[in-house]
Amino acid sequence: MVTLKINGTEAVVAEGATVLEAARNAGIYIPSLCQHPKLTPFGGCRLCLVEIKGLPRPVTSCTTPVSEGMEVVTTSPTIERLRKTVLELILSDHPNDCMVCEQAGTCTLQELAYEYGIRENRFEGERRIYAKKDGNPFIERELEKCIMCGRCVKICDEVQGVEAIEFGYRGFDTKICTSFEDDLDCEFCGQCVSVCPTGALTGKLWSKQGRKMGVKEVDSTCPYCGTGCTITYHVKNNEIIRVTSNDDTPNEGLLCVKGRFAYKYVSSPDRLRTPLIKRDGLFFEAGWEEALGLIAERLQGIKAEHGPDAIAALSSARCTNEENYAFQKFIRAAVGTNNVDHCARL
Amino acid sequence: MMHNITVKVCMGTGGVAAGGGEVLDAFLNEISSEGIAASIEKRCSPGKVGCRGLCAKDVLVDVIIGNSKVTYQHVKTDMVPRIVKEHILESNPVLEWAVGEDYHNFHDRQQKVVLSDCGNIDPEDINAYAAVNGYIAARKVVTSMTPEDVISTIKMSGLRGRGGAGFPTGTKWEIAGKQDAKTKYLICNADEGDPGAFMDRSVIEGNPHAVIEGMIIGAYAIGADKGYVYIRAEYPLAVERLKKALDDARTENFLGKEIMGTSFNFDILIKLGAGAFVCGEETALIASIEGQRGMPRAKPPFPVYQGLWGKPTVINNVETLANVPYIMRNGPEWFASFGTEKSKGTKVFAITGKIKNSGLIEVPMGIPLREIIYDIGGGIEGGRQFKAVQTGGPSGGCIPADLLDTPVDFESLAKVGSIVGSGGMVVLDETDCMVNIAKFFLEFTRAESCGKCVPCRIGTKRLLEILERITKGEGKPGDIALLEEMSVDIKMASLCGLGQTAPNPVLSTIKYFRHEYEAHINEKRCPAGVCKDLLTYSVLEEFCKGCGACLRACPAGAIKGEKKKPHIIDPSVCIKCGACLDVCKFKAVKKE
Known part of the structure; x- marks a missing residue:
């Protein structure tokens, strides 16, 4: 363990921790845009600058490891001035269209601009404008809002292992690019969307469906597979408008394309709402009593006439482990055959 | 007695560009031609040398x-027969083509170590x-010295990094030497981008083996078995000569396995840079060698x-490494006898701009700027007034005329708001606008920011935009x-150098030339007459004879007027x- 002083108060953290982690551990707030607990430190946004006794210039707390006896100051007139300058610079190259931005209310940049009271901006000048490109159905990329924090690049590389995007060009022209600047063509897990601190990356399906106001968040379990990721449905007017997942879930906030984007089936008119029974080649709606009665009757009939091994059962990977357990138990014990399997994939 | 005759043709990049290859061929042809060959060919050896x-x-x-040596300047192929006939055959140097006083002044005030x-x-x-x-020094080091001895020699010499930051080389080697790691690397930073x-290009082109020898000594001192030279792909001649030098050094067993009969293994790879200025920053350089985008990362941890x-990796600049063999050969006291108390040795500078003798010089640290500009550089071209000297490239600053007696060393230049840097020196005169100069460097850094x-x-973009506005x-x-x-704020908050x-x-420029900024902003006037948008051209009626020369010269058709009557420029x-x-x-x- 390492003991250091943050704003005069002693803090004890594990060796290898960064100054930012130590401060947050101690309940001390340091603003930041590029740092993310899942990702290796980047040090690009420069908001988490702190003063460390003995060092000639402020350093980013997200990249600086703690050391024994270190004395850190997380806020001072100089530090706050630098943070404000950095924010003003970012906002001088930002559409500032919070009125219509999907991310309003959950945008870190917006929150920081609010916190630092940036109404006037000393800086003005050219802004980046890009032609819209992506034809993909899932991820909306508004690169004008990108602050180059690199979180999307890092999560795609370090967590998802896909490396679909990378920094391209230099200086003011730097942007996040796919290979050869083609349309985004990845597995669309949306991990990048989940870590974007601004409105640069959002879900296309979410567009204009609702932001914070009037939106209820309902925690649930993703029904797509047995992994059972914990998800949060954002519900407005009894409609799911967005799916997210929190960092403190067993799946650590990570989802796949289905869990994150394929939720529209819930309110689809084509969705089955009752069992169907086929008679003379046509399906008829039925009640559960009737349907289950028919199944039991037929199973018993087949078993009596041809023996239990004439029956085979297939369950679904979309069921939970418990459901699959109960199902095979029923087939083996009640029906009396080992002919049981499931589709094993989605 | 029959003397041997040597002809040395400059074949640095400048020499090659000016036709050095053809001149060397002309000498070779001339002396092997009939009649001449018989009398001197065996004694005469024309060859190429570096910058x-x-x-x-x-x-x-x-x-x-x-x-007896005579140096000829501006030599063209058609001058070669006369030089061979009169000088080589008849011992009458063609003095009208020989270099003059300024060439000697240029060299006499210099102190050459690396060069x-x-x-x-x-080469x-x-x-x-x-x-x-x-390679005598390298042999002595690997066969009879301990790494600690080598490090203490370098520390005693006071050698500091020539890439810009001036970090003590011996200390860097000492830290690397102490690292307990099976693999260590030594990288030569030849990504010269200011x-x-x-400077670095000329050293590699002119004496690549000195850099290689310096690397062998450095690698031995820190315990590295692999080295890299990270060099710009835009330096084809330097790369070619370095490749040849590396091959030759391997053949001689100066590189490779069990160097010079010892158990020390060391080899060097060349890594070509793709032209990003920021890759001269050491962490970006490392990322680039690793195949990543050249973006710096925060330090610590230091490389x-x-x-x-x-x-553990030591990154030294070309000039730093090229100093090493000379220090090991002549002793640390010899090296430390040049320079000042804190800045030992010599420094190579590339002087360019509005100076008569632009070129490459090596001077002892601590020499006053005035000596460099007036004694070595020969003063300002065209008898114009000196205004400032920009040192340290885009990271440096401008030093005005009243600070010309500032000694050129790490501390003194920092004190006046500039840096030694890697050794670029751009001389500016009264026809240079300082706002425009600042704009030029910002254009560069804006484009090269990672x-x-x-x-x-x-920040650099916004700085540049304000400067552009001012000059307009x-x-x-x-x-x-x-x-x-x-x-x-940009200086304090930025990630890398x-x-x-x-x-x-x-x-x-604001510090020393605030009045020029004020003239641009308040009076919409460019005192140096450089910023086009602030200039107006007009005809002074009382002097105009109506000759029509201006009217004919004007490419825009902006001048009107009848013959023998004052003309008018339509702004x-x-x-x-x-x-x-x-x-x-x-x-x-009139331009104003």
């Missing part, structure tokens, strides 16, 4: 007969380097603890204060090219 500094006078050719063999030996011949005691700087592939951190990526006459009150404020120094040209059509001013014999065109 000797005064590129403005290329092609430079030395003809050395016995102990001592540049321009004297054939493509390992035996030529061996003949000037090359506009107008060509000497965790560098290439996470291993884009990772906000203050550099957006759209400056506003408060602009100077804003430039100063944001410059300070690029952003931390990029505002220096702005701050130093709405004028493109401010200055052609009228140039052709007017009666000084009737």
Whole structure:
């Protein structure tokens, strides 16, 4: 363990921790845009600058490891001035269209601009404008809002292992690019969307469906597979408008394309709402009593006439482990055959 | 007695560009031709040498007969037969083509260590380097010295990094040497990117073996078995000579396994840079070698603890490494006898701009700027007034005339708001606008910022935009204060050396030439007459004879007037090219 002083108060953290982690551990707030607990430190946004006794210039707390006896100051007139300058610079190259931005209310940049009271901006000048490109159905990329924090690049590389995007060009022209600047063509897990601190990356399906106001968040379990990721449905007017997942879930906030984007089936008119029974080649709606009665009757009939091994059962990977357990138990014990399997994939 | 005759043709990049290859061929043809061959061919050996500094006078050719040397300047192929006939055959040097006083002044005030063999030996011949005691130091080091001895020698010499930051080389090696790691790396940083700087290129082109020998010694001291030279792909001649030198050094067993019969293994790979200025920053350079995008990362950890592939890595600049063999050969006291108390040794500078003798020089640290500019550089071209000297490239600052007695060393230049840097020195005169100079350097840093951190990526862009406004006459009150404020913040908040120094040209020009900024902003006037948007050309009626020269010269058709009557320039059509001013014999065109 390492003991250091943050704003005069002693803090004890594990060796290898960064100054930012130590401060947050101690309940001390340091603003930041590029740092993310899942990702290796980047040090690009420069908001988490702190003063460390003995060092000639402020350093980013997200990249600086703690050391024994270190004395850190997380806020001072100089530090706050630098943070404000950095924010003003970012906002001088930002559409500032919070009125219509999907991310309003959950945008870190917006929150920081609010916190630092940036109404006037000393800086003005050219802004980046890009032609819209992506034809993909899932991820909306508004690169004008990108602050180059690199979180999307890092999560795609370090967590998802896909490396679909990378920094391209230099200086003011730097942007996040796919290979050869083609349309985004990845597995669309949306991990990048989940870590974007601004409105640069959002879900296309979410567009204009609702932001914070009037939106209820309902925690649930993703029904797509047995992994059972914990998800949060954002519900407005009894409609799911967005799916997210929190960092403190067993799946650590990570989802796949289905869990994150394929939720529209819930309110689809084509969705089955009752069992169907086929008679003379046509399906008829039925009640559960009737349907289950028919199944039991037929199973018993087949078993009596041809023996239990004439029956085979297939369950679904979309069921939970418990459901699959109960199902095979029923087939083996009640029906009396080992002919049981499931589709094993989605 | 029949003396041996040596002809040395300058074949640095400048020499090659001026036709050095053809001149060398002409000498070879001439002396092997009938009649001449019989009398001198066996005694005469024309050969190529690297850069000797005064590129403005290329092609430079030395003809050395016995102990007497004559240097010819601006040599062309058609001059060769006469030089061979009169000088080589008849011992009558063609004095009208020989270099003059300024060439000697240029060289006499210099103190050459790193460049001592540049321009004297054939850089493509390992035996030529061996003949000037090359590789003796490396052999002595690997066969009879401990790494600790080597490090203490370098520490005693006071050698500091020549790449810009001036970190003590011996200390860097000492830290790396102490790291307990199986694999360590030594990298030679040859990613020379400052506009107008060509020190490292000339050293590699002129004496690649000195760099290799320095690397062998450095690698032995820190315990590295692999080295890299990270060099710009835009330096084809340097790369070619370095490749040949590495091959020759391997053949001689100066590189490879069990070097010089010892158990020490060391080899060097060349890694070509793709042209990003920021890759001269050591962590970006490492990322680039690793195949990543060249973006700096935060330090600590410093590369000497965790560098290439996470291993302890020493990165030294070309000039730093090229100093090493000379220090080991002549002793640390010898090296420390040059320079000042804190800045030992010599430094190579590339002087360019409005100076008579532009080129490459090596001077002892602590020499006053005035000596460099007036004694070595020969003063300002065209008898114009000196205004400032920009040192340290885009990271440096401008030093005005009243500080010309500032000694050139790490501490003194820092004190006046500039840096030694890698050794670029751009001389500016009264026809240079300081706002425009600041704008030039900001254009460079803006384009070369890697884009990772906000203050550099957006800050340099905004700085540049304000400077552009000012030079267009759209400056506003408060602009100077804003430039100063944001410059300070960009310097403090940026991640790497690029952003931390990029505002220096702005701050130093404001500090010393605030009146020029004020003239642009308040009076919409460019005192140096450079910023086009602030210039107007008009005809002074009382001087105009109506000759029509300006009218004919004007490419825009902006000048009207009848013969023998005063002409008029229409400012709405004028493109401010200055052609009228140039052709007017009666000084009737006024630029203001």
